[in-house]
Amino acid sequence: MNSLIPLMVIVPILCALFLNLLHKKDRTIKIIAIILALILPALPILANYGLHYFGGYVPLIENPTLGTDLPSLITGTALNTFHPAITYSFQSAQKIFVFILGLVGLLAVFTSLFETRRPSGVYGYMMFMGIAAITAVLLTDDIFNLYVFFEIAALATVGIVLVSNIKGNYETALKYMILGGIAAPMLLLGVALLLGVTGNVNITDIIYSLKNGLVNPQSPVLLMACGLIVFGWLYGSGLPPFHTIKSAVYSKALPSGAALVQAFSVFTFIALGVIILRIFSYLPFSQWVILGVSLLAMILGITMAILQTDLRRMIGFLAVGELGYIGIGLGLGTVSGITAGLFQAVNEAVITAFLFIGFGTVLYQTGISDTRKLGGMMVRNPKVALLVLLAGFAMAGVPPLNAFQSKLMLIQASINAGLPELGVIMILLSIVTFMTFMKAFHAVFLRPKPADLEIKNENIPKATIIAMLVFLVVCIVFGLFPQVVTSYLQPLATSLGGVV
Amino acid sequence: MIIDTQLASLFTAVALIIIGIFAAAFLDNLIKKVIGLAFIGDGVNLFIVSMGYKAGGIVYIYLPGMAADWFSQNASYPLPFAMVLTSIVIGASTMAVMLGIIIVLYKKHGSLKASEILGD
Amino acid sequence: MNLYDLIVKKIKDIQGTDDESPITNISTSSMLTAEITLISSILVALIMLRLVSKILMIVAVLVVLFAFLVAMPLMPRFKKEQNDSLAAMMFYVILALAIVIALFYWGNLNV
Amino acid sequence: MSEGIKKIIMGFSLLTFAVAIFQSTYQFKQLIYPGISYLYNYVGPNIAPNMVTVVVFDWRGYDTLGEALILVTAVITVLLVFGRGKVQLGGK
Numbered sequence: 001m002n003s004l005i006p007l008m009v010i011v012p013i014l015c016a017l018f019l020n021l022l023h024k025k026d027r028t029i030k031i032i033a034i035i036l037a038l039i040l041p042a043l044p045i046l047a048n049y050g051l052h053y054f055g056g057y058v059p060l061i062e063n064p065t066l067g068t069d070l071p072s073l074i075t076g077t078a079l080n081t082f083h084p085a086i087t088y089s090f091q092s093a094q095k096i097f098v099f100i101l102g103l104v105g106l107l108a109v110f111t112s113l114f115e116t117r118r119p120s121g122v123y124g125y126m127m128f129m130g131i132a133a134i135t136a137v138l139l140t141d142d143i144f145n146l147y148v149f150f151e152i153a154a155l156a157t158v159g160i161v162l163v164s165n166i167k168g169n170y171e172t173a174l175k176y177m178i179l180g181g182i183a184a185p186m187l188l189l190g191v192a193l194l195l196g197v198t199g200n201v202n203i204t205d206i207i208y209s210l211k212n213g214l215v216n217p218q219s220p221v222l223l224m225a226c227g228l229i230v231f232g233w234l235y236g237s238g239l240p241p242f243h244t245i246k247s248a249v250y251s252k253a254l255p256s257g258a259a260l261v262q263a264f265s266v267f268t269f270i271a272l273g274v275i276i277l278r279i280f281s282y283l284p285f286s287q288w289v290i291l292g293v294s295l296l297a298m299i300l301g302i303t304m305a306i307l308q309t310d311l312r313r314m315i316g317f318l319a320v321g322e323l324g325y326i327g328i329g330l331g332l333g334t335v336s337g338i339t340a341g342l343f344q345a346v347n348e349a350v351i352t353a354f355l356f357i358g359f360g361t362v363l364y365q366t367g368i369s370d371t372r373k374l375g376g377m378m379v380r381n382p383k384v385a386l387l388v389l390l391a392g393f394a395m396a397g398v399p400p401l402n403a404f405q406s407k408l409m410l411i412q413a414s415i416n417a418g419l420p421e422l423g424v425i426m427i428l429l430s431i432v433t434f435m436t437f438m439k440a441f442h443a444v445f446l447r448p449k450p451a452d453l454e455i456k457n458e459n460i461p462k463a464t465i466i467a468m469l470v471f472l473v474v475c476i477v478f479g480l481f482p483q484v485v486t487s488y489l490q491p492l493a494t495s496l497g498g499v500v
Numbered sequence: 501m502i503i504d505t506q507l508a509s510l511f512t513a514v515a516l517i518i519i520g521i522f523a524a525a526f527l528d529n530l531i532k533k534v535i536g537l538a539f540i541g542d543g544v545n546l547f548i549v550s551m552g553y554k555a556g557g558i559v560y561i562y563l564p565g566m567a568a569d570w571f572s573q574n575a576s577y578p579l580p581f582a583m584v585l586t587s588i589v590i591g592a593s594t595m596a597v598m599l600g601i602i603i604v605l606y607k608k609h610g611s612l613k614a615s616e617i618l619g620d
Numbered sequence: 621m622n623l624y625d626l627i628v629k630k631i632k633d634i635q636g637t638d639d640e641s642p643i644t645n646i647s648t649s650s651m652l653t654a655e656i657t658l659i660s661s662i663l664v665a666l667i668m669l670r671l672v673s674k675i676l677m678i679v680a681v682l683v684v685l686f687a688f689l690v691a692m693p694l695m696p697r698f699k700k701e702q703n704d705s706l707a708a709m710m711f712y713v714i715l716a717l718a719i720v721i722a723l724f725y726w727g728n729l730n731v
Numbered sequence: 732m733s734e735g736i737k738k739i740i741m742g743f744s745l746l747t748f749a750v751a752i753f754q755s756t757y758q759f760k761q762l763i764y765p766g767i768s769y770l771y772n773y774v775g776p777n778i779a780p781n782m783v784t785v786v787v788f789d790w791r792g793y794d795t796l797g798e799a800l801i802l803v804t805a806v807i808t809v810l811l812v813f814g815r816g817k818v819q820l821g822g823k
Contacts, residue, residue, distance in 0.1 A: 227721045230724070231716070231721070234720075240712075303698070306653055421665060425665060
């Protein structure tokens with residue numbers, strides 16, 4: 001049923017509005033949030049593939065009744081095939097992305113409800129609104145609509161940062177907004193240039209105009225638009241130069257919030273990156289820029305992560321660094337490279353959320369995130385320590401967990417594309433990632449407990465452990481049966497890679 | 501007229517964007533920074549509005565008694581205007597949140613200097 | 621004075637001596653790892669220049685290697701540059717904006 | 732790098748950006764094509780008299796939904812800034 005497609009956006013919005021209205025009614029919030037969060041991953045599974053036209057306005061060519069007595073200016077030209085209304089497109093790749101986003105959202109909401117002293121309707125609002133916005137960003141085929149929901153996601157991110165009572169969160173939120181105030185209008189300016197030149201904001205139609213010579217693809221204005229959209233992409237996904245602010249944002253949110261916000265970044269990265277590839281893949285240059293930025297993100301993110309002493313900041317930088325792997329997959333431009341990159345995106349959204357929630361238990365128990373003051377947590381909770389260790393294995397790409405499969409595919413793709421250097425760098429940085437993780441793990445779990453460390457909360461909520469177990473199951477299933485995911489991603493990768 | 505209206509309007513918009521980025525990057529006062537961001541947003545909005553300009557066009561409202569054909573050929577282009585409506589609201593919303601945060605930070609630090617409040 | 625002491629001294633110089641946190645074994649070894657990772661991955665990445673021209677690649681690798689050796693502990697400086705102050709972030713954002721636009725707008729026309 | 736050099740580099744970057752964007756705007760003027768707006772102007776009068784209303788509420792309703800949502804989000808975030816609905820980590 002195609003009417004489920006808009007529901008994927010509408011349900012979290014409704015849930016968000018309800019939770020805000022019910023703020024202070026703790027029990028009701030818990031029940032409603034859990035029930036509605038359970039619907040989130042279920043919707044994309046139930047929905048069928050297809051296009052959803054807002055208001056049912058199909059292109060004129062498919063709807064002759066609307067187009068009666070129109071002059072040949074419209075019926076005789078490409079305008080006849082253009083999409084007049086906002087179009088949502090739900091294909092197999094979107095299915096897996098929205099499912100993973102819903103899953104991460106469900107588990108983040110679930111953890112947040114049980115890890116906080118009182119469930120807050122406002123926090124729930126921010127989380128659900130962010131999920132709705134990113135779902136719309138993934139589904140939409142309309143570049144201006146994408147901008148609108150992108151801004152909602154940015155505002156929801158700010159809300160998630162503000163809701164935590166961590167020291168310095170206001171300052172970080174303001175920095176994020178000021179930098180966003182420069183970068184987001186640049187994205188809009190890029191959209192405006194595209195609209196002006198092609199007369200359209202629908203991506204399919206823009207590509208049609210470029211392919212069929214309605215617009216000169218080499219026109220400098222289009223190059224400018226591409227540059228501006230790339231800049232917006234850097235901001236949206238936290239690639240350099242935005243890696244410092246993005247990792248600061250992760251570190252100032254609660255663990256559940258950080259798990260969700262990094263998923264937002266990953267999916268914004270994918271959505272905008274796919275759009276850049278779809279529209280501008282005729283410029284080989286754009287792929288080189290994607291590759292270069294991704295390499296820079298990997299190197300800067302991971303080397304900065306080693307130097308951090310704050311636990312959350314360390315994972316924040318690792319999360320930014322891991323984005324580079326996705327970018328390398330997209331930048332290679334081959335079918336296998338893009339498949340591997342998209343697969344890595346799916347894996348990374350899961351694994352980083354797993355790590356954030358896993359190390360979040362330490363924060364929950366002690367209230368401290370400075371690795372120099374922590375230690376000896378293994379004795380208290382060996383099970384949690386094991387789960388966190390497995391999360392680290394997954395991030396570093398240890399078989400049989402999922403990132404092993406995607407990183408292997410990425411390395412194979414880079415060798416096949418004639419760039420084995422990228423494979424070497426990826427292996428090198430994987431090792432360093434693992435070392436960084438082990439350093440944090442050692443400092444938190446293995447080292448003897450410092451005398452002045454006091455444990456505030458003995459018991460970790462069951463919900464957190466269940467969430468981590470679910471993440472582990474996903475990691476193992478995707479690791480053992482990668483073709484389950486890649487078969488969903490293949491069509492999109494073929495359509496993107498076939499162009500080159 | 502030496503320079504045509506649309507080009508002048510587009511250039512004004514771009515100038516606003518540049519001035520806004522300058523203010524956001526170089527000025528130290530937080531309120532001035534936010535004003536600079538407002539400039540950037542307004543510049544982009546003006547840019548989009550200018551794209552809907554049609555020389556000698558009429559307002560895109562279909563009044564009774566107009567011939568439909570004549571209206572369609574002479575009305576200016578509505579899509580940019582509709583987009584700008586949305587974009588203005590987005591700008592105003594982010595501005596509200598930023599100013600709210602600045603109020604709280606001012607109470608906490610007693611200053612509006614970005615170098616003091618938003619330093620390392 | 622062996623190499624380890626030299627590195628510790630350099631880190632102390634850059635961190636400032638009155639920083640209360642002691643320089644531990646872990647922080648030194650992570651600084652070293654970061655340094656080596658940075659240099660090796662940039663050098664490996666430079667090999668990709670062979671697609672443009674092989675001579676350019678050799679020259680670039682040698683020049684960058686020499687520059688690294690001269691400016692040795694790079695990582696403390698990198699860390700200092702990538703701090704959380706808005707001024708530093710804004711500097712890199714504006715710089716990146718200019719680079720991205722210049723690359724796309726003028727670079728693409730001549731490729 | 733000292734503050735002064737940073738400012739000079741920043742100013743130069745801004746100048747580069749300004750030159751590029753002015754130049755492309757000048758070229759952009761000749762290339763503007765209204766495209767889908769033609770369609771809106773021809774089909775719109777059958778739906779409602781004001782074309783912008785038609786676009787905002789009929790063709791592109793999801794944008795308007797997003798616009799309304801961002802207003803609500805802004806209001807809630809401003810309330811949050813002043814203390815409504817903050818959460819504390821930790822159990823009892």
